[in-house]
Amino acid sequence: MAPTFKNPELVQSKPFINGEWFESKSSKTFSVYDPATGEKIAELPDMTPEEIDYAIEVTEDAFRKFKHTSPYERSKWSRNLYDLIIENLEDLAKIITWENGKCLTDARGEIKYAASYFEWFAEEAKRLYGHTIQPSNPNNKVITYKQPVGVVGLLCPFNFPTAMGARKAAPAFAAGCTAILKPDAQTPLSSLALAYLADKAGFPKGVFNVVLVSAESTPMCGLKFCESKKIKKISFTGSTPVGKLLMKQSSSTLKKLSMELGGNAPIIIFDDAKLDIAVEQSIASKFRSLGQTCVCANRIYVQSGVYEEFCKKFAEKVNQFKIGNGFEEGVTHACLINERSITKVEDHLQDAIDKGAHVLVKGGRLPELGPLFYAPSVVKDVTQDMRVINEETFGPLAAIVKFDTKEEVLHWCNDTPYGLASYVFSESLNNIWYMSEYLESGMVSVNTGIFTDAAMPFGGVKESGFGREGSLYGMDDYTVLKSITLGNVYHYDEK
């Protein structure tokens, strides 16, 4: 059943282009479903290639004016948007739960997190500094300043339908870029609600545009973004294979790119860790959005001295989860996004069992709740040859591995093409520093399983991508550095 909204206007079903709900002439549509119930939520137009071209053109037209707005204006609109998101928190959270399935408490957290990017970049908009430089010629001076890169294409995933768009759009607007956003076809309503509020916040028409395409038409839209000479930068959040494809497709236009891609995050728990904190925080990391978070722990390495105790406590806590519809009071974990996600969990679990892992918590499908409900599984005695260690499960399967030395575990942690997040639990400065220094990942979280924040630079290394979102570095991805040399400005005459 549809949730009730204080402001039903937040629920839209048309593309948002040039400050208006766009009447697509496409003969095709696609449906959005509530993953918890399977009920249809909305029927949206599957925009044609010509309509995508039009939206790109509109975004470029808007850039010509928007780039001349003052950082103070952009700061004000961004702050307004923050305020509006917080004012509409409950409705926006309901939209996330409705289309993504996650618990309402998690959805509320996501909305606050999304809003925080607009708050943060409302401040950063005013702090886009350059340098003054003395070049080798004493009569010249060099100054640098940062200019907006231009029209940006934002390609967003299903798992944080509001926050991922916000994390990209906020620095783009602060820098003076205009944006065209394509949401995931499974979760487009959150982006439409954000566009509605951005308009109310005062952003000029054409600054924030949302196009809608089905999963089938997504490669067409991606290719258009990549090959468009009007779009100067693409920011993508999603899997590594799709990131690689987009990078290849963008080579003809030599686009600036940010790639926030897949992960295979290890958690390392040393014998000297505070065990209860390590258990609680490992669970928070592993099962955030039921494992559908790019920084979720995928591999849990526990030192031999505390291995058995950790496994026991971890399993006890997982057995206390309350699985159910994300709207239900008291539910701690809800459903997955689609059947493919469950199949991947089952495949990884079976592979681990076949290769000798022992089941600590059986978990499995919960058909009585619906086809996309799955109770988390936990396995121990996991080894490095198992798929769960080498591939991102992106679902509710926890794999616990025993290790002896820090050298051994470091080697295992780094033995992956991915490098997004890592977690270390220890009370020893030596352990913490050794791991933080040598772990090949863009982010290391020490003694906590939840670390992301608008103030910290988010991003990966290796095949987890490049670029940093949030923080004082977040606007760099949306700017280009210009250097201006002032010649013959300094003639000092001693006489």
Ligand SMILES: NC(=O)c1ccc[n+]([C@@H]2O[C@H](COP(=O)([O-])OP(=O)(O)OC[C@H]3O[C@@H](n4cnc5c(N)ncnc54)[C@H](O)[C@@H]3O)[C@@H](O)[C@H]2O)c1
């Ligand atoms: N590093 C990060 O910040 C981050 C954040 C969230 C998710 N992720 C990663 O995303 C993956 C899970 O999301 P997913 O399964 O939806 O990933 P995915 O790569 O399959 O899809 C991501 C988005 O890209 C779109 N897409 C697919 N093919 C495309 C194409 N040819 N052109 C343009 N867009 C295309 C999809 O429709 C979707 O909206 C995981 O690997 C996860 O780690 C990374």
Ligand SMILES: O=CCCC(=O)O
């Ligand atoms: O899934 C990716 C984003 C998670 C986060 O920013 O905390």
